[in-house]
Amino acid sequence: MLVEYLPILLFIAAAALFAGGSILLSSLAGPWRPFAEKLEPYECGMAPVGMARERFSVKFYLVAMLFIIFDIEIIFLFPWAVIFKELGWFGFFEMGGFVLVLVLGLAYVWRKGGLEWDEPERAAVDGESRTVPTEQRAGTGFR
Amino acid sequence: MMGFLLAAVFKIALVMGLVLLAVAYLTLLERKVIGDIQVRFGPSRVGPFGLLQPIADGIKLLFKEDIVPTNADRFIFIFAPAVSFIPALIVFAVIPFGPSFVITDINVGLLYVFAVGSLGVYGIVLAGWASNSKYSLLGGLRSAAQMVSYELSLGLSVLGVVMMTGSLSLVDIVEAQGGNWYGIFPKWNVIPQFLGFVIFMISSNAELNRAPFDLPEAETELVAGFHTEYSSMKFAMFFLAEYANMIAVSALATTLFLGGWQGPLLPPVVWFLLKVFGFIFLFIWVRATLPRFRYDQLMGFGWKVLLPLALANVMFTAAAILILA
Numbered sequence: 001m002l003v004e005y006l007p008i009l010l011f012i013a014a015a016a017l018f019a020g021g022s023i024l025l026s027s028l029a030g031p032w033r034p035f036a037e038k039l040e041p042y043e044c045g046m047a048p049v050g051m052a053r054e055r056f057s058v059k060f061y062l063v064a065m066l067f068i069i070f071d072i073e074i075i076f077l078f079p080w081a082v083i084f085k086e087l088g089w090f091g092f093f094e095m096g097g098f099v100l101v102l103v104l105g106l107a108y109v110w111r112k113g114g115l116e117w118d119e120p121e122r123a124a125v126d127g128e129s130r131t132v133p134t135e136q137r138a139g140t141g142f143r
Numbered sequence: 144m145m146g147f148l149l150a151a152v153f154k155i156a157l158v159m160g161l162v163l164l165a166v167a168y169l170t171l172l173e174r175k176v177i178g179d180i181q182v183r184f185g186p187s188r189v190g191p192f193g194l195l196q197p198i199a200d201g202i203k204l205l206f207k208e209d210i211v212p213t214n215a216d217r218f219i220f221i222f223a224p225a226v227s228f229i230p231a232l233i234v235f236a237v238i239p240f241g242p243s244f245v246i247t248d249i250n251v252g253l254l255y256v257f258a259v260g261s262l263g264v265y266g267i268v269l270a271g272w273a274s275n276s277k278y279s280l281l282g283g284l285r286s287a288a289q290m291v292s293y294e295l296s297l298g299l300s301v302l303g304v305v306m307m308t309g310s311l312s313l314v315d316i317v318e319a320q321g322g323n324w325y326g327i328f329p330k331w332n333v334i335p336q337f338l339g340f341v342i343f344m345i346s347s348n349a350e351l352n353r354a355p356f357d358l359p360e361a362e363t364e365l366v367a368g369f370h371t372e373y374s375s376m377k378f379a380m381f382f383l384a385e386y387a388n389m390i391a392v393s394a395l396a397t398t399l400f401l402g403g404w405q406g407p408l409l410p411p412v413v414w415f416l417l418k419v420f421g422f423i424f425l426f427i428w429v430r431a432t433l434p435r436f437r438y439d440q441l442m443g444f445g446w447k448v449l450l451p452l453a454l455a456n457v458m459f460t461a462a463a464i465l466i467l468a
Contacts (some may be wrong), residue, residue, distance in 0.1 A: 026376030
């Protein structure tokens with residue numbers, strides 16, 4: 001019953017105590033001589049340019065949304081797997097239909113290019129326009 | 144009731160001490176093994192064979208200056224290492240080390256492992272965001288996307304084992320793997336679930352952010368990824384978490400696929416530790432051998448290869464169980 005979860009709570013408390021204790025201990029034991037340059041975020045020795053929390057690729061949101069969809073699928077699969085032997089072929093076909101719908105969804109996302117990280121079509125177009133004519137490139141050499 | 148709790152406290156102290164000690168010496172083992180593979184010595188100055196190196200490292204980290212960068216989100220910055228460390232440790236609460244040596248046997252053990260294990264990603268994302276450093280943010284984001292993508296295949300790869308056992312309790316899963324087929328082959332899940340095992344090993348390697356999937360901390364482009372700005376014991380927390388996770392994943396692989404503590408002649412705990420050590424060695428070996436993936440290869444591999452394969456494995460296992468029954 002729920003009593004079985006008590007040791008987990010105890011374990012969490014012990015781990016938190018260790019983590020908090022050692023972080024606190026090191027902040028007491030270590031030196032503390034801050035100055036402005038030392039506290040700057042690391043940027044390979046240059047003065048940091050702007051804030052770090054800027055816009056980032058929208059792809060990360062897409063991955064997060066796809067993850068939610070498929071993670072819920074897996075959550076549904078777990079209880080099904082536990083009693084699978086009792087369900088028999090009925091359970092197999094029921095879940096087969098569910099998985100099929102999600103596989104179709106995956107195929108759709110794949111087809112639409114949602115799984116491509118670097119958008120090959122646009123990259124190819126960009127690459128073409130950026131291509132420098134050969135004679136121009138040869139002129140910049142050491143000759 | 145009191146006896147149960149006392150026993151639990153004793154086991155927690157033992158497991159925690161053991162894991163932390165193992166983590167400390169795992170850092171030395173990794174450096175030594177990789178040193179050997181690359182035909183050099185590895186640490187050899189502190190104590191005989193460098194055996195005191197982890198202690199020296201620990202003391203050094205404890206006495207380092209604790210820096211919080213300007214404009215960092217102070218509270219989250221201090222909080223994140225603990226968020227990453229605690230889940231890595233409490234996974235061990237449900238892992239059976241021996242026939243009667245498990246801290247607590249809950250009936251949703253495997254689900255608990257996945258629930259707690261995926262909390263670790265919060266520590267990394269929060270650390271990356273709170274640092275106010277571009278490298279940290281990029282490392283944290285990459286790490287989140289990567290761990291989230293491979294978690295799907297990881298969750299699916301163990302479903303075959305759950306179906307064959309009919310239980311989520313890790314104790315039940317180990318006990319179901321006792322005995323032999325035809326008197327010679329041990330009844331380990333790795334034989335009927337070989338594809339699931341391979342998918343599990345690849346995705347757990349990605350979950351651990353270890354080479355060849357170590358893009359979140361790709362030194363050559365991101366300095367150190369999400370923990371660039373961390374120093375002192377907070378930095379050590381991330382390392383402890385990473386290595387504790389590595390032991391946890393090895394223990395989980397042993398439990399699910401290699402029959403846990405089951406084995407002839409030797410005592411069960413020895414069998415368990417031997418198998419775990421085997422997996423840890425494999426992880427180190429893989430790191431020393433394989434070059435890093437490119438990021439689009441990594442995401443493509445997770446979504447286009449591992450996910451369909453893992454889904455196919457689940458449905459194939461289901462059909463096989465019903466046909467053979």
